[in-house]
Amino acid sequence: MSQETIQGVLCMNKPAEFTSFDVIGKLRGILRMRRLGHTGTLDPMATGVLSVLVGRATRACDILPDQDKTYRASVQFGWETDTEDVWGVRTAVYPEMHVTKEALESVLSQFRGEIWQVPPMYSAVSVDGKRLYELARKGVVVDRPARKVQIHTLTLETWNEDAQTAELLVSCGKGTYIRTLLSDIGKALGGGAVMTALCRTQASGFSLEQCYTFEDVKRFCREGSLASHLIPTDRLFAALPALHLTEKQSVLYGNGVKLDLEQIPEYQDSQTEYRVYDAKQVFLGTALAEPENSVLRVGKNFN
Structure with a gap:
């Protein structure tokens, strides 16, 4: 199979500090292919499943029937930042805030099902033709209309009361911001919270176990086995x-x-x-x- 006719899904385990576009750019250099796309943006510091569409599979970008995703998110209670994660500028501290496991599990029930969410300023959402992150970098804050998002499951995986940290497993629909979800949970507990780590464990029906690294892909190219490691395009439409x-x-x-x-x-x-x-x-x-x-x-x- 030639590079011109190859198509399918290459599941990548996105490393931290790479944007989704960075991953596409690096793969274009490795594969010597221009026709690549992805099925859903991940924040630069997030890791995990990034489904890369290869060749004619890029035609699926805007018509995927399965937009659900699953994340493992780590959260720290007691403070806030302008980006809603640990990499932003600290904007508030709540020294008296003390969360218990019982209080956290009780609050989580408010965030299951269909909920309203205000997109963060540091996001790619457009308001009046401007990307919010472009405005945020200039110090401009604008009103953002709340949007309905779907939280299918939200469970507490680990809890450390002394450190005031937790790890949550979240399965959600398209357009959900996990750092905003965690920030809103912090507010519901009477203070604040920031995301400290995020790993996408499932997206578009594909899991982390199916993902490869850049080194894996380089090896496939050396061996001439890339095509055999692509998931067939029709799996995107298994639903x-x-x-x-x-x-x-x-x-x-x-x-x-x-x-x-x-x-x-x-x-x-x-x-x-x-x-x-x-x-x-x-x-x-x-x-x-x-x-x-x-x-x-x-x-x-x-x-």
Whole structure:
């Protein structure tokens, strides 16, 4: 398989002090490929799962059905910073604050399910066309509208009452800021809190155990085994039901022609989005059903 045709997902264990774009840049140098992207930004000091899209898999960036992520986050209670993590400038100290395990576990119940969250100033969120972090670096603070985010699970993993530190496991939906979640938990306990470490353990259905380092990738290139270490592109769409087309339908799909839903036995009335395969089980891409017109149209072609 040539570099021009290779595609799939390369799961990287992002090291600290690298931005997500830094990882892409370094991989472009190692792989000698330009067509790379990722499925979700990680803060520079965070580590863990960064799913890198290779070749035509980059077409999946804006249509991933699984946007859930899981993090292991460390928190220190008793102070605050302008970035909501330990690497920012300290803005407040709460010397009288003393958190107990019972109080912490009681407060956590307030932050499960659908909650409102105000994005931090040091974030890539845009307000009136300006990135918040650009304004924050100039010392400008603006009002940010609160957004709904989903916290699927939030559990206390470790607790040290003497040090006033904890480690939390968080499973959440798209757009959740973990450092803001920890800061808000600190406020709910009557003081403040900062994030001291963050590791993403799962993203887009991929786990930390599936991830590689830069040295691993260099070795794959030397061995000529990179393709065998990529996760197939269709795994990004594992949450979608599959449709298997005939040879004739596959040709029509490849040409962008709408297909007759009545001629597709696997079509489900309750489902509008699918992953599509040809008669030889080759992944073609995604498709969208329009039951009102009784047609299936191409969503994104990966073949």
